[in-house]
Amino acid sequence: MSEKDLAHLKNLLLRQRREILDRLQGLETDWQALSERDIEREEEAQKADLTSLFDQLEEQERQELEDIDIALRKMVAFTYGICEKCQKPISLERLEFLPATRFCRKCAPKHEEKQKIPPRLPPRE
Ligand SMILES: [Zn+2]
Numbered sequence: 001m002s003e004k005d006l007a008h009l010k011n012l013l014l015r016q017r018r019e020i021l022d023r024l025q026g027l028e029t030d031w032q033a034l035s036e037r038d039i040e041r042e043e044e045a046q047k048a049d050l051t052s053l054f055d056q057l058e059e060q061e062r063q064e065l066e067d068i069d070i071a072l073r074k075m076v077a078f079t080y081g082i083c084e085k086c087q088k089p090i091s092l093e094r095l096e097f098l099p100a101t102r103f104c105r106k107c108a109p110k111h112e113e114k115q116k117i118p119p120r121l122p123p124r125e
Pocket residue numbers: 083084085086087088103104105106107108
């Protein structure tokens with residue numbers, strides 16, 4: 001994967017992350033401590049203790065945030081874009097569509113596709 005693709009996907013992830021956080025207005029103050037600036041610095045991201053905040057989130061949003069943070073950490077560790085199940089590279093098209101996905105299309109759990117497809121975008125194959 002080129003650095004340009006990676007930077008693009010990272011922007012998508014950060015945008016998704018911000019959108020979720022924006023929805024959680026009641027938690028806004030707490031989340032401000034975990035701004036994008038922090039997640040971009042690997043050490044800070046790892047140190048951040050999200051447990052208490054996660055407890056307050058809706059289950060699905062919690063899952064989405066976790067996946068996004070996992071993906072961002074994988075970028076730092078150069079393991080981003082590799083399927084966790086079969087260890088094969090995930091196609092760039094799929095990553096653009098589901099930047100936080102942890103699995104290739106073949107290995108993805110059925111529910112993942114449904115959950116993560118943003119309604120405003122048509123499905124792409
Ligand atoms: Zn796979």
